[in-house]
Amino acid sequence: MSKKGNEHAVTPQSEDFSAWYNELVVRAELADRGPAKGTMVIRPYGYAIWELLQKELDTRIKATGHQNAYFPLFIPESYLTREADHVEGFAPELAVVTHAGGKKLEEALVVRPTSETIIGEMFSKWISSYRDLPLLINQWANVVRWELRPRLFLRTTEFLWHEVHTAHADEADAMRETMVGLATYVDVATNIAAMPVVSGEKTAGERFAGADKTFSIEGMMRDGRALQAGTSHYLGTSFAKAFDIQYADETGGRTLCHTASWGMSTRMIGGIIMTHGDDKGLVLPPRLAPYQVVIVPLGKAELLETTTAAAQQVAAELRAVGVRVHVDLRVNLSPGFKYNDWEMKGVPVRLEIGGRDLEAGVATMALRISEDGKLAVPLAELVAKIPVVLEDFQEFLLARATAFREEHTTPVDDWEAFVEAVTTGWALVLHCGRPECEDDIKEVTKATPRNVPLGGKAETGTCVRCGQPSAYGQRIIFGRAY
Amino acid sequence: MSKKGNEHAVTPQSEDFSAWYNELVVRAELADRGPAKGTMVIRPYGYAIWELLQKELDTRIKATGHQNAYFPLFIPESYLTREADHVEGFAPELAVVTHAGGKKLEEALVVRPTSETIIGEMFSKWISSYRDLPLLINQWANVVRWELRPRLFLRTTEFLWHEVHTAHADEADAMRETMVGLATYVDVATNIAAMPVVSGEKTAGERFAGADKTFSIEGMMRDGRALQAGTSHYLGTSFAKAFDIQYADETGGRTLCHTASWGMSTRMIGGIIMTHGDDKGLVLPPRLAPYQVVIVPLGKAELLETTTAAAQQVAAELRAVGVRVHVDLRVNLSPGFKYNDWEMKGVPVRLEIGGRDLEAGVATMALRISEDGKLAVPLAELVAKIPVVLEDFQEFLLARATAFREEHTTPVDDWEAFVEAVTTGWALVLHCGRPECEDDIKEVTKATPRNVPLGGKAETGTCVRCGQPSAYGQRIIFGRAY
Structure with a gap:
């Protein structure tokens, strides 16, 4: 495409990080806005990064025994309502097909925001005995979640992702799978995207709609804000109950499956831009650079x-x-x-x-x-x-981003220090675990609990905000987030 | 999945080809019906075939200079209406999103049935001078066309495909591209799927909605019916006019681009099943067999x-x-x-x-x-x-399918022989080229013009049906089709 001399100039990060990001994504020809609100056109240079990331993920997903498949885009509206928390979480974001083939549909179809429900329906047909378990399926797909404040790659009405969905005989096996997902994301983020991440469990208020436990990886962007770059969920028996996913055990008794799911999306490209980029533009880790x-x-x-x-x-x-x-x-x-x-x-x-x-x-x-x-x-x-x-440059980027994150992560014990810490990075704090207290902190500082880091040092005391006894038995991360 | 002894038995081809196909697709675990009408779940074994086909296509698409990108699923309804033939062709098949984010949308969004319009809109933004041409883009995506008589793989409401969209300085370059598409499909069908195909131009009545010329590859299934397995279109300046895709030539004058598009879908898997399968089940060409x-x-x-x-x-x-x-x-x-x-x-x-x-x-x-x-x-x-x-088996399948097609392709000159020929295969005939005559033939025999084979021997005479002077200067193929 034709260029003029000053088209390389973008607003400096220090002046306006958000403007820097928005300008860079378009000028580096990664993506453009689509005509419908919140939609995104991923241009060849951006898509090439996605293809490299896909390949790394796909290899790991297959190596851990998952098989790719494809499920329909359209989900009967009634499916969503079968799992109460799930529909409550997703209802405000749904796009709905009401007419097709020139007629009004008898039952409206939801454009998938995620596929637990429709895959649950198929799992219930495919699983009959313990020999069918674990059932480990992955899908590469587009999903739609209506966004009020869209931003290219970070929050778009439609995005591309992979979603793993699995069914297991018991909680232990489903939890093992949940951790396989989390470990895959830590590996890909760290070793491929050169993005250091903290992996940990989400607090109750930040769980996926319908999950018993949600784990995330969180990266620190160069403005100190957090980006949740991948999540892995232990879904308990909620979806198995809603979709009748049962198996006959060795004695012939019928038992509910435990299910899990994990997903990573084109949002990751936004994370790469904001982890490594500078005032001259993008800085791509060699393993994901279309041109090294x-x-x-x-x-x-x-x-x-x-x-x-x-x-x-x-x-x-x-x-x-x-x-x-x-x-x-x-x-x-x-x-x-x-x-x-x-x-x-x-x-x-x-x-x-x-x-x-x-x-x-x-x-x-x-x-x-x-x-x-x-x-x-x-x-x-x-x-x-x-x-x-190239190898050295990959390592340099990871080391630089890790040092940046460490400089901008502060263990704090009093409220004033907390308020200060979350303006430029993350605060490591003791927290009471009450959703009302999380809401209060968010109201005042815009910071939210990112996760409870795995392997955190045992520590108890009082909540940095309200002074009540701390939960979790360790410090957790608070930060402003994308 | 658990199995019982007689689950391998399918209705013989000779007894009911259609039942054979429908049963086999499900029993071989290639695909299942999805809950919403006409949708399809592609199971791991079927998806593995698709991944192998994708890789072969993607390699060839990139080797001929095309770059992958991704465009939005949702297209503003008004875009479709900008090209009159296009909207007329696709309107009856559209799925429409009228509500999203809990509100009625100001403008309804169409779920893409194909992407000429939305890609045309982006091309008009990206192309400014002759230096930007040719612009060669490919997309891997799902598309939706509401089907009244759905069949797994062959006609599904949602299917997966690739669609190449290109813009050129003139007709010659756009036609060259159109033939690159067609040649790619001949190569992949013949050398990868072991499916012999006839490549040729569609008659006016069978063109893609909005195209100046449409070319297809047609394979013969084992019941003698034709399957259109890939199409390539020279779109002239229709979409360039509708979306204002212009470029400045070397003198600075503004000129309309000529555009082209080509696509191949998961329908191809149906073609492989029906080209090679027998009463025992599937027969996969080694190059597309998940397990060789x-x-x-x-x-x-x-x-x-x-x-x-x-x-x-x-x-x-x-x-x-x-x-x-x-x-x-x-x-x-x-x-x-x-x-x-x-x-x-x-x-x-x-x-x-x-x-x-x-x-x-x-x-x-x-x-x-x-x-x-x-x-x-x-x-x-x-x-x-x-x-x-494996190589020998691949060649054997191609030779067997080629022989079958030749045995079931008959040059005929009178109407009775035509009626007979299209009950078991294809008729090679002279035809007047009039759409009314095509309609009449279809009404009586269910056969339609498949294409005007490239490189056909020059021949003129009178129409096999109506006796009027023949068109095309050669024989064309008529057959019943999927």
């Missing part, structure tokens, strides 16, 4: 032909060792424009190849973030060096 | 442990050379039951490993279709032999 390396051949006329040929050869060599490379062959654009463009798009490594580089037998390498400036790298060493540079 | 080889270890107690260990080792060796293998470890099921089960599921190759096999150092190999019966294959030769057997 961009090569810009320099010069004019005959020289450009020579540098382009050299760039193509380097590209071919790097591709042969599995590096995702793009050679920027656009004409009528200055090198400076191209550098800004790829920096805005977050490409980890840029190689410039000019006449002097070729004379010296090198390429000039610039990392997206570096304190060392540009480096001359002998052409013959690129194939060995670039994969290492 | 199933190994059944035989014996009881200690012997079973030994044969299972041997089966696992063979499986590991075959996986190492890229063969998709499953070892059937189910207990309490007889060997005969397992053989019938995998035959019904269309697995190309079954290996049985029993005590005598191990003593002789062999596995007993049975092909899903073979005149040679079972063969003893030395264990040490399996890794070399199985890939060849």
